[in-house]
Amino acid sequence: MKLFACDHCGNTLYFENAVCERCGHQLGYIPERNALVSLVEAGGTWSTPAFPGESYVFCANARFGACNWLVPAAAGGDVYC
Secondary structure, three states, rough: OOEEEEEOOOOOEOOOOOEEEOOOOEEEEEHHEEEEEEEEEOEEEOOOOOOOOOOOOOOHHHHOOOOOOOEEEOOOOOOOO
């Protein structure tokens, strides 16, 4: 099993984590980068200090608690991972 580290506080993270248990940051998985990252919400999209300048939205299945994957925020873009 691959482990990740919170890019905000360094806590060990598991793929299934949606929130860092130490610092409380929302987490999301970016499949193109194989990275589980801490997130900051801004105007309905999410960004991460790990990859500045990139905006994401959660996969539409996140609202059911079934997915933590992020997709690039783009007008008319795909909302499923």
